[in-house]
Amino acid sequence: xxxxxxxxxxHRDDEASKLGMWLFIFTELLLFGGLFLVYSIFRMQxxxxxxxxxMELSVTIGVINTVVLLFSSMTIAxxxxxxxxxxxxxxxxxxxxxxxxxxxxxxxxxxEWGHKFEHGLYPGSDLMQFLERGHHLYFSLYFFMTGLxxxxxxxxxxxxxxxxxxxxxxxxxxxxxxxxxxxxxxWHLVDLIWIFLFPLLYLIS
Amino acid sequence: MNTEYISFLDHKGKYTGIRSWIFxxxxxxxxxxxxxxxxxxxxxGAILGLLxxxxxxxxxxxxxxxxxxxxxxxxxxxxxxxxVVIPGLSAVFGNFFLPILIGAKxxxxxxxxxxxxxxxMIGSMLAIASQLLKSGPPDTGWTFYAPYSTTxxxxxxxxxxxxxxxxxxxxxxxLNFIVTVHRMRAPGMKFFNMPLxxxxxxATAWIQLLATPVVGITxxxxxxxxxxxxxxxxxxxxxxxxLFQHLFWIYSHPAVYIMILPAMGVITEIIPTFCQxxxxxxxxxxxxxxxxxxxxxxxxxxxxxxSGMSEQARWFFSLLTFIVAVPSAIKVFNWISTMxxxxxxxxxPFVFALFFIFLFMIGGLTGLILGSVATDIQVHDxxxxxxxxxxxxxxxxxxxxxAAIHYWLPKMYGKMYNFKRAYIAAISxxxxxxxxxxxxxxxxxxxxxxxxxxxxxxxxWAQITSxxxxxxxxxxxxxxITNLILGVRRGAKAPANPWNGSTLEWQLPSPxxxxxxxxxxxxxxxxxxxx
Numbered sequence: 001x002x003x004x005x006x007x008x009x010x011h012r013d014d015e016a017s018k019l020g021m022w023l024f025i026f027t028e029l030l031l032f033g034g035l036f037l038v039y040s041i042f043r044m045q046x047x048x049x050x051x052x053x054x055m056e057l058s059v060t061i062g063v064i065n066t067v068v069l070l071f072s073s074m075t076i077a078x079x080x081x082x083x084x085x086x087x088x089x090x091x092x093x094x095x096x097x098x099x100x101x102x103x104x105x106x107x108x109x110x111x112e113w114g115h116k117f118e119h120g121l122y123p124g125s126d127l128m129q130f131l132e133r134g135h136h137l138y139f140s141l142y143f144f145m146t147g148l149x150x151x152x153x154x155x156x157x158x159x160x161x162x163x164x165x166x167x168x169x170x171x172x173x174x175x176x177x178x179x180x181x182x183x184x185x186x187w188h189l190v191d192l193i194w195i196f197l198f199p200l201l202y203l204i205s
Numbered sequence: 206m207n208t209e210y211i212s213f214l215d216h217k218g219k220y221t222g223i224r225s226w227i228f229x230x231x232x233x234x235x236x237x238x239x240x241x242x243x244x245x246x247x248x249x250g251a252i253l254g255l256l257x258x259x260x261x262x263x264x265x266x267x268x269x270x271x272x273x274x275x276x277x278x279x280x281x282x283x284x285x286x287x288x289v290v291i292p293g294l295s296a297v298f299g300n301f302f303l304p305i306l307i308g309a310k311x312x313x314x315x316x317x318x319x320x321x322x323x324x325x326m327i328g329s330m331l332a333i334a335s336q337l338l339k340s341g342p343p344d345t346g347w348t349f350y351a352p353y354s355t356t357x358x359x360x361x362x363x364x365x366x367x368x369x370x371x372x373x374x375x376x377x378x379x380l381n382f383i384v385t386v387h388r389m390r391a392p393g394m395k396f397f398n399m400p401l402x403x404x405x406x407x408a409t410a411w412i413q414l415l416a417t418p419v420v421g422i423t424x425x426x427x428x429x430x431x432x433x434x435x436x437x438x439x440x441x442x443x444x445x446x447x448l449f450q451h452l453f454w455i456y457s458h459p460a461v462y463i464m465i466l467p468a469m470g471v472i473t474e475i476i477p478t479f480c481q482x483x484x485x486x487x488x489x490x491x492x493x494x495x496x497x498x499x500x501x502x503x504x505x506x507x508x509x510x511x512s513g514m515s516e517q518a519r520w521f522f523s524l525l526t527f528i529v530a531v532p533s534a535i536k537v538f539n540w541i542s543t544m545x546x547x548x549x550x551x552x553x554p555f556v557f558a559l560f561f562i563f564l565f566m567i568g569g570l571t572g573l574i575l576g577s578v579a580t581d582i583q584v585h586d587x588x589x590x591x592x593x594x595x596x597x598x599x600x601x602x603x604x605x606x607x608a609a610i611h612y613w614l615p616k617m618y619g620k621m622y623n624f625k626r627a628y629i630a631a632i633s634x635x636x637x638x639x640x641x642x643x644x645x646x647x648x649x650x651x652x653x654x655x656x657x658x659x660x661x662x663x664x665x666w667a668q669i670t671s672x673x674x675x676x677x678x679x680x681x682x683x684x685x686i687t688n689l690i691l692g693v694r695r696g697a698k699a700p701a702n703p704w705n706g707s708t709l710e711w712q713l714p715s716p717x718x719x720x721x722x723x724x725x726x727x728x729x730x731x732x733x734x735x736x
Contacts, residue, residue, distance in 0.1 A: 013313065013388055015388060016313045016314075016384050016387075016388040016389075019383075019384050019387060019388065020313065020314060020317075020380055020381075020384045023380045023383055023384065023414055024380060026414060026415065027376050027380075027414055027415070027417070027418045028418070030415055030416075030418040030419055031418040031419075031421055031422045032422070033418070033419065033422075034418070034419045034421075034422035034423060034426075034452055034455075035422060037452070038426070038437055038448065038452075041445070041448065042437075042443075042444075045443075046443065123429070123432075123433035123434070123435055124432070124433035124434055128434075129434070129442075133436075133442060133443025134443060136436050136442050136443060137436055137437070137442070137443050137444065140433075140435035140436055140437065141435075143435075144426070144429060144435060148425075
């Protein structure tokens with residue numbers, strides 16, 4: 001960007017980049033940590049309401065989305081191995097599959113949310129105000145947590161698309177792939193958070 | 206490598222003019238960007254504070270309506286906390302001196318560093334806009350307590366979004382510093398070969414990184430509460446306003462240590478220099494920074510003794526609050542021990558450092574009164590609290606900032622300021638400060654609530670004294686800043702090591718070159734040995 005860029009590039013430090021990404025992941029975990037805290041407190045206060053509300057969610061869609069995300073975590077991990085083996089074409093394919101999986105996840109989420117909206121169940125709706133308190137809080141948490149997670153999916157997709165472009169251009173190569181690694185780390189984080197959201201919202205009763 | 210010396214201020218890079226600053230990735234230029242921005246915000250905040258003092262000079266309405274007063278103390282708090290004291294020392298002096306003190310050429314991520322500054326400016330602009338937009342300045346206090354913050358008609362969303370963005374900027378600065386300390390130390394420099402200012406920045410950076418996201422999500426919840434009525438903090442919908450207070454203080458108490466730890470670091474650098482002695486108890490000071498950072502996460506409940514908590518929780522938080530005072534005291538004892546038998550040279554930075562110790566101790570000891578449950582309930586939400594945290598934040602962090610600028614200005618600009626004016630400014634600041642805040646302790650114990658527009662006439666003597674103190678304080682600030690600007694513009698040229706300092710930065714020319722070091726410095730066992 002400016003004058004002394006030269007020495008910054010001279011001193012490429014992949015360890016530093018990875019450490020930076022891990023630290024950023026800590027902050028993301030604590031961001032969701034605040035929500036998990038709120039969830040556990042309200043769950044303790046309204047165990048019955050939370051149980052009844054969670055029955056409203058479709059476990060099938062939840063399972064599909066979990067599998068989709070786990071699969072995408074695998075493909076992005078494979079992409080890193082592929083780039084190390086200098087297989088650019090396979091890397092590009094694997095990144096595309098990952099992005100595609102992310103898209104599938106979002107489409108599923110769209111239908112899931114859309115279904116709730118049709119029944120008048122969305123944040124700020126009239127129906128929400130008449131629900132029992134525990135039900136209200138459960139669905140508020142549901143929309144808040146999955147909404148924030150979906151936002152992270154979108155950010156992750158953008159990161160992966162940038163990875164795709166960089167691999168295609170040749171600025172991510174077999175001896176310089178820390179950007180792809182960090183993108184993948186972020187993607188694993190998005191996956192990991194879902195691994196917690198899924199049982200908390202869909203399964204525990 | 207080019208060994209010809211060109212200072213970073215004169216260096217010709219890709220850009221010229223203003224763009225060579227606002228697009229700079231050099232950590233020293235970014236430090237200057239922060240400094241100019243923060244100094245301006247500080248003056249705005251100080252003037253708002255002075256307006257409040259004028260309002261309080263007599264009971265009843267004096268110069269403004271109650272609602273304006275509510276807006277003023279909120280705006281004063283938001284500006285001072287989120288835009289001045291939290292970034293203050295680490296973004297200005299941390300940016301400038303962290304890489305130099307560990308023998309590095311820059312931070313690990315220079316572009317991210319610039320991005321943090323841009324985020325900081327965007328957040329600040331939004332915060333200022335929230336004061337001017339149509340529905341009126343937020344009137345919740347800087348703490349945004351629910352449920353009032355979820356129902357008031359003022360610009361709470363803009364203000365909380367601003368705080369969120371400022372928090373994000375703070376996180377990225379912390380992240381950058383942690384990685385820098387881990388990866389950029391000069392070859393051969395171990396953690397315990399680092400000077401103590403980097404140690405304090407390192408501890409601070411962990412707090413920035415781990416605590417800030419919690420307030421981030423809390424502010425988003427507050428925004429969602431206002432927009433959609435999610436009900437987390439609304440008892441009508443089953444939520445719990447006390448939950449907001451918990452989440453808020455889980456960040457905002459550690460944030461106090463974001464403010465004060467770098468201040469302690471600055472003082473730890475200044476005292477050995479002006480005593481011409483090595484710092485006493487190096488390891489104890491280094492580890493006490495980490496201890497403060499660690500224990501500081503677990504004391505948030507002491508803000509909420511009267512909010513409704515179990516008896517066990519209250520004594521637990523009280524105990525931890527007493528424990529967190531121990532490492533702070535360790536530092537104070539070590540500073541005093543360093544002075545013992547030293548050859549003390551009362552230059553302006555040292556005078557500020559002494560004032561810091563005095564004011565910080567008053568702030569710290571009154572903090573214990575607030576940490577113990579029984580006495581806290583007596584003075585909770587009175588002007589005693591206001592006095593206590595101004596002694597810590599202004600008397601502590603503020604005076605440390607002044608000490609730091611008087612200490613490092615010759616290195617940063619290569620110019621020296623006028624000592625006589627600096628002494629006059631320092632002493633008037635000290636006198637004005639005590640006149641302003643000490644009476645608030647007394648009337649606080651007698652029952653003067655904080656954030657009140659009006660008061661019974663028996664408190665007027667203290668309010669008048671405080672207002673006089675406020676006028677002296679602001680005048681002294683203007684004198685100090687004028688003196689510094691005159692020093693930079695027309696002052697004598699400063700030598701490379703005007704104070705005979707023994708840390709790494711004084712081995713460089715003033716101001717340093719863009720690359721700081723032509724070659725990596727030879728690391729010494731003791732960081733106070735480079736002389």
